[in-house]
Amino acid sequence: MTLVAGVDSSTQSCKVVVRDAETGEVVRTGRATHPAGTEVPPAAWWDALLAAIADAGGLDDVAAISIGGQQHGMVVLDADGRVIRDALLWNDTRSAQAARELIAEFGAAELARRTGSVPVASFTATKLRWLRDAEPENAARVAAVALPHDWLSWRLRGYGPADESPLGPDLEALATDRSDASGTSYWSPATGDYDRELLIASLGHDAVLPRVAGPAESIGATVALPGIPAGLVVGAGAGDNAAAALGLGAQAGDVVVSIGTSGTVFAVTDTATADETGTVAGFADASGVYLPLVATLNAARVLDKIASLLGVDHDGLGQLALAAEPGSGGLVLQPYFEGERTPNLPDATATLFGLTLAATTRENLARAAIEGMLCGLADGLDAVRRLGVTASRILLVGGAAANPAVSQIAAEVFDAPVEVPEPGEYVAFGATVQAAWALTGARPSWSVATLARPDAAPVPLIREQYAARAAVAS
Numbered sequence: 001m002t003l004v005a006g007v008d009s010s011t012q013s014c015k016v017v018v019r020d021a022e023t024g025e026v027v028r029t030g031r032a033t034h035p036a037g038t039e040v041p042p043a044a045w046w047d048a049l050l051a052a053i054a055d056a057g058g059l060d061d062v063a064a065i066s067i068g069g070q071q072h073g074m075v076v077l078d079a080d081g082r083v084i085r086d087a088l089l090w091n092d093t094r095s096a097q098a099a100r101e102l103i104a105e106f107g108a109a110e111l112a113r114r115t116g117s118v119p120v121a122s123f124t125a126t127k128l129r130w131l132r133d134a135e136p137e138n139a140a141r142v143a144a145v146a147l148p149h150d151w152l153s154w155r156l157r158g159y160g161p162a163d164e165s166p167l168g169p170d171l172e173a174l175a176t177d178r179s180d181a182s183g184t185s186y187w188s189p190a191t192g193d194y195d196r197e198l199l200i201a202s203l204g205h206d207a208v209l210p211r212v213a214g215p216a217e218s219i220g221a222t223v224a225l226p227g228i229p230a231g232l233v234v235g236a237g238a239g240d241n242a243a244a245a246l247g248l249g250a251q252a253g254d255v256v257v258s259i260g261t262s263g264t265v266f267a268v269t270d271t272a273t274a275d276e277t278g279t280v281a282g283f284a285d286a287s288g289v290y291l292p293l294v295a296t297l298n299a300a301r302v303l304d305k306i307a308s309l310l311g312v313d314h315d316g317l318g319q320l321a322l323a324a325e326p327g328s329g330g331l332v333l334q335p336y337f338e339g340e341r342t343p344n345l346p347d348a349t350a351t352l353f354g355l356t357l358a359a360t361t362r363e364n365l366a367r368a369a370i371e372g373m374l375c376g377l378a379d380g381l382d383a384v385r386r387l388g389v390t391a392s393r394i395l396l397v398g399g400a401a402a403n404p405a406v407s408q409i410a411a412e413v414f415d416a417p418v419e420v421p422e423p424g425e426y427v428a429f430g431a432t433v434q435a436a437w438a439l440t441g442a443r444p445s446w447s448v449a450t451l452a453r454p455d456a457a458p459v460p461l462i463r464e465q466y467a468a469r470a471a472v473a474s
């Protein structure tokens with residue numbers, strides 16, 4: 001049996017899945033946690049990757065590996081291949097002013113035309129602009145800029161600082177893929193080229209950027225390192241949402257809604273998009289086409305927070321929520337606990353509306369948390385549809401999709417049929433598809449079973465009352 005491994009180096013954890021390259025059967029899995037916070041030393045991701053690989057039984061019998069990862073994170077390297085400072089993650093909002101400045105200098109329409117997206121604080125270019133202005137000594141030392149999955153793939157192939165890696169600091173050996181490059185704001189999904197003017201405007205000078213590999217490419221092989229055997233084919237890797245689309249085998253008519261640390265709504269399309277309003281990011285996908293995407297900052301952790309406030313676990317939160325009526329007795333949670341990205345309100349905080357003596361129950365609060373979190377994603381679905389995407393069905397994935405209350409309430413909130421695929425790490429699954437593709441030259445088509453099709457009917461009241469509160473709040 002030939003085995004392939006896929007990795008999801010995501011915000012909260014690193015997950016490894018090992019599958020049979022022929023049938024797609026999951027043979028074993030492993031995971032390790034990442035540090036909390038929006039600023040993280042990349043070495044912590046490397047340590048978590050090694051721990052997750054060990055937890056998955058190692059790679060001795062594995063022929064190929066590929067890494068999917070959280071998008072946008074700024075990994076800056078000096079000429080010796082050392083990380084200059086902790087990485088700023090996609091959910092770090094300190095570069096909101098830098099995003100506003102880049103938009104003022106180039107224009108939203110021009111940035112959308114050149115990169116597919118109008119940047120917000122999540123995008124790598126805005127983080128480089130922040131670095132240029134807030135830490136000029138660090139910015140001056142930047143010799144190369146990578147993303148989390150690029151950097152991990154480089155280390156896996158034996159590159160890094162001379163005292164830590166057998167092949168040393170060859171910055172030109174950095175490689176990325178189309179999907180992750182499209183989240184930088186200095187690469188064009190439409191032309192496939194870097195936009196050096198935008199990089200220089202952000203960082204203040206030019207730097208080495210990772211080569212953008214094609215979907216089926218191998219970017220090299222692993223070298224022997226503690227916990228890593230030599231000779232595994234390394235696939236191009238991908239941004240986590242593009243990897244999930246690949247793992248699900250998403251096709252025209254499928255809209256994926258992922259509820260992890262981020263909430264995302266995306267579809268695979270044949271044509272590139274350029275939304276001048278900035279609501280929909282015009283990303284590239286991991287199969288050679290495009291991935292229009294809306295992302296929110298407040299998703300599964302909204303539920304984590306309200307569950308902990310109510311003193312229950314995830315199941316308990318779901319049970320409470322399902323004991324309340326749709327509309328939560330008029331309670332509306334606008335869940336901007338971490339600021340928000342869509343809509344672009346980096347400094348916002350969360351608000352609970354509609355508190356009356358009668359409505360203020362544990363059940364209503366639990367339901368309002370799920371409804372509020374999903375209403376932001378339903379707004380995202382509307383925005384993706386406005387660009388011509390058809391939603392014949394919603395595929396609900398990510399950590400919180402496992403919660404039956406979330407899938408049932410999703411069916412009440414989204415005006416399209418909701419399907420929950422069988423539980424699985426779809427980002428890591430997509431990375432195994434890439435690994436097998438790079439190994440064999442043929443894209444595998446492994447089937448995905450459906451766990452549930454919640455039959456709840458849409459309840460328009462939920463979105464109506466959310467929209468009414470949002471209108472008053474803004």
Ligand SMILES: Nc1ncnc2c1ncn2[C@@H]1O[C@H](COP(=O)(O)OP(=O)(O)O)[C@@H](O)[C@H]1O
Pocket residue numbers: 010011012013259260261262300301303304314315398399400401402403
């Ligand atoms: N049954 C559940 N109900 C609600 N939330 C859940 C459930 N299981 C896991 N989660 C939450 O999902 C999140 C992890 O999801 P995941 O997609 O792995 O996130 P990420 O990829 O961003 O690290 C955590 O915040 C976790 O608490």
Ligand SMILES: O=C(CO)[C@@H](O)[C@H](O)COP(=O)(O)O
Pocket residue numbers: 010011012069070071072090122183239240241260261262263264295
């Ligand atoms: O910023 C985005 C997409 O543009 C996020 O989707 C990140 O890619 C983080 O993903 P998770 O860790 O929540 O899966």
